[in-house]
Amino acid sequence: MQQLSNGLKGVRLHQLLSKETHGHLQTSLENTRAISTVSLWPFSSQPRDFSQPNSSWSPEMRKVYDHYNTLCDPDTENGEEKRGPWRKLPSYNRSIKYAAGGIHLSKLIQAKARLFTRNVKEQGATFEYVVFVNKEEKRCVCVFQAGHLLEGAPGHVHGGAIATMIDTVTGTLAGFLSGPIMTANLNIDYRSPMPLGSVVLIHSALDRKERRKTYITCKVSSTDESKLYTEATALFVSIGVGHLFGSRN
């Protein structure tokens, strides 16, 4: 903890601190849905939720989205709404402003900074994705459509783009379960090349927690889960909330 408090040494501050998972820092697991309607955004206008369906989504992407989105609907029993374990998480393109690294940045860079996975305006060009989390089973699933600007080998998705989604999804789950965290390790096995334009499922689950360490497993597969593209493990280390706000003053 000493080490972490001292200049964030040891591990990388995770995007949990970004606006994407901002809600986790301020709301309990019980009212995640409320983030979508009651804004915690500190600026004047409501931000765009990038995980909403748009015209670039293929029928396959839309179908899988609809499947999981329906799981988020409440059941009505005896006139009372009953919520299941599934929640859809919103996704924004801007980080919150209490940047630990703010001291390193020019004002210009701060103003223009955008979340890596949401930095291209053209819909469908890069990362189209939405994350659904199941709090009871301590797991989440991301539906990801890989755009044409993510090319590595000809016609295939860059390994770095796949790693980016793995970091994003495992980090979102770790933050959901453990609060503020930083990525300490990603270990990624590329099993099969992923064609550009693919729609895939990224399943992440809690492996175990050991004090400040949260271990997450991850599998990237075709939407029917018949083809495995990538497997990974991820380790996140918890950091104190006070630490996040420490550099605000």
Add this chain to the structure above:
Amino acid sequence: MQQLSNGLKGVRLHQLLSKETHGHLQTSLENTRAISTVSLWPFSSQPRDFSQPNSSWSPEMRKVYDHYNTLCDPDTENGEEKRGPWRKLPSYNRSIKYAAGGIHLSKLIQAKARLFTRNVKEQGATFEYVVFVNKEEKRCVCVFQAGHLLEGAPGHVHGGAIATMIDTVTGTLAGFLSGPIMTANLNIDYRSPMPLGSVVLIHSALDRKERRKTYITCKVSSTDESKLYTEATALFVSIGVGHLFGSRN
């Protein structure tokens, strides 16, 4: 080998096959420099080399670039030019067309596809980098400036963006040493968060070769190498050149 020949199973086809390292497939190690001037680009106009200095480069980026670029200059002894072990590699934004995945892609996606690390037109916004390789010592160094669109945690570079550069640099070295390869594993330890706007060195070196496997080590540090940001190992598996061209017909 059977497994690899059969639909590229087992590992991810690396960006070695992209235009970025296209030259490696067609030239020997002896005339790498010639790629910059004698185009192997299959289209009509000369492509832009994205690794040339531009106005977005900070003085620090430019200084380190100049240092390594000077190492690439030939010495003149007794009126004869003598080349040292260092070479600068060019970097383009488009993949070559014999895409193994081409069968999966619509013509639209094929035409618009861009290398992930070179897909944003605004200079300085994302990945500014240049790779220098030392063939005698079987290592390379990349100078990388992280732009404001690579944000993960507030004010810091996204772990996926760092993973992307590690895949790119280790894959470039592996391809240089072993010919056509695919990424099979990346194991990344994030030691310290990297502020947005940082200029860093990415050193990669051959660990060992075992038949079709090439093991590469990687360290990401500040330019004076006093601060370690990330350490990684990478495993690449060789694929046959015939395989690359197999899907052309």
